[in-house]
Amino acid sequence: MVSIKMKKENVVDDDLQLVERFKRGDQSAFDELVLSYQSRIYYLVLRIIGDSDGAADIAQSTFVKVYRSLHSFRGRSSFKTWLYRIAINLTKNYLREKVKKDRLLPLREAERQAEGKLEEMIAKERSQMLRETVSLLPERQRLTLILRIYEELPYKEIARIMGGTTGLAKVNYYHAINNLRKKWTKLNSAH
Amino acid sequence: MRCAKARKYMLEMIEEGLSPLLQQRLKVHLESCPTCQGEYDALQELYYTVKGLPLPRVAEPLGTEVLGLVRQRIRAEGIEPSPSLWSRWGWKIPSLVRRPLLAYTSLVVIVGLVIGGILFWFSYSQGDKVDLSDLTLDEVEQAWELISPEMEVDMELIALLDSLSPEEISSFSDELKVEVEPDLILSEVPVLPSGYLNSGYFYYDLSDFSPEEIEEIIQQLSDKGSSNPSPQKEGGGARLFLKPIDEFVSI
Numbered sequence: 531m532v533s534i535k536m537k538k539e540n541v542v543d544d545d546l547q548l549v550e551r552f553k554r555g556d557q558s559a560f561d562e563l564v565l566s567y568q569s570r571i572y573y574l575v576l577r578i579i580g581d582s583d584g585a586a587d588i589a590q591s592t593f594v595k596v597y598r599s600l601h602s603f604r605g606r607s608s609f610k611t612w613l614y615r616i617a618i619n620l621t622k623n624y625l626r627e628k629v630k631k632d633r634l635l636p637l638r639e640a641e642r643q644a645e646g647k648l649e650e651m652i653a654k655e656r657s658q659m660l661r662e663t664v665s666l667l668p669e670r671q672r673l674t675l676i677l678r679i680y681e682e683l684p685y686k687e688i689a690r691i692m693g694g695t696t697g698l699a700k701v702n703y704y705h706a707i708n709n710l711r712k713k714w715t716k717l718n719s720a721h
Numbered sequence: 722m723r724c725a726k727a728r729k730y731m732l733e734m735i736e737e738g739l740s741p742l743l744q745q746r747l748k749v750h751l752e753s754c755p756t757c758q759g760e761y762d763a764l765q766e767l768y769y770t771v772k773g774l775p776l777p778r779v780a781e782p783l784g785t786e787v788l789g790l791v792r793q794r795i796r797a798e799g800i801e802p803s804p805s806l807w808s809r810w811g812w813k814i815p816s817l818v819r820r821p822l823l824a825y826t827s828l829v830v831i832v833g834l835v836i837g838g839i840l841f842w843f844s845y846s847q848g849d850k851v852d853l854s855d856l857t858l859d860e861v862e863q864a865w866e867l868i869s870p871e872m873e874v875d876m877e878l879i880a881l882l883d884s885l886s887p888e889e890i891s892s893f894s895d896e897l898k899v900e901v902e903p904d905l906i907l908s909e910v911p912v913l914p915s916g917y918l919n920s921g922y923f924y925y926d927l928s929d930f931s932p933e934e935i936e937e938i939i940q941q942l943s944d945k946g947s948s949n950p951s952p953q954k955e956g957g958g959a960r961l962f963l964k965p966i967d968e969f970v971s972i
Contacts, residue, residue: 552802564787568787568788572787580777581777594798598801598802598803601803657773657775660774664771675771679771707732710767711767714763
């Protein structure tokens, strides 16, 4: 336990040192930050949107934004929290744009896709269906669930990333689990 | 432990976030209640299935291409790091020192704005209290859970509460816990005699706690400065006298 905590503190210190080096004009410090976080950001976004090209685009945009604004980073939160917040905000924008685009699909096409999706869903394995169920959760609940279960972040940090209070993060998480539980029970009884 | 309370602790138990005392109590309950044991098993299965969900398949595993693409984009778009606020404005300070009148006027304006802001915030925050008179006793109890001492009093939650129907409030607050201390959670429905709404005091049902635990809760509430936390005997169960509601709902 102690070693994990020490490791975490070391990571935070390392990040801050890299940020300071970048602020002093050392471009290689930025590269190091990208290399140490690119996979985590990419896979976090991939888990949320389920599309590898989109995830790569968002990961890129996240680091471009970091590059542009790193001088404004004051270290009030950890670098990781700040980075996750940028990534999550860009992901939210992406999802909103996607919803808008999907709305513009011709109605027949949308219906056809929905029918296809339903048939596909019936044919899929339960875990695949569960993944679909997760993707159908309201955005805030889904993001909170992913940050909690896969990133194993404490509620306090989730609140900082998502905006809002620790209590609200907890509520969103409990709601997400509850919604999944109801749908999971239905799935189980259907099989 | 009762079933409703056991259900609230299950997820924390699975995430290994429950204190040893509550873990023990939950285990004892699960051993004696097949319904809760079934729910616990189902929740555990769901949790680990979700946790074990593989990532969506990607055509190629990620190498170092993100860095390459980021660098490429930075070069192509001619992106420069934005200077910090200090480097943008900090250099102007020496010139202000050479112009004392300008510096003095700026200082007065800034101090005036800060004081005005503080006074506005103070009057706003002092005057704003949540009116609970339209709520039923059940809803007041839910509100109490939402703005419990452990959580920050939060306008967003209050506004949310305000906009929800009683059913929604009920499902919303079912997920919340009122934590007094990590080890002890008071989430039982408080018995709220009608006369006590006006006097602004709550009673909490402590019949599920042992005398030692009640003592511990009282000690913790005393440490937190709760007024007059003393156990009462009423209607056969031990109850706890808590702070006036006004002290918790003022924002």
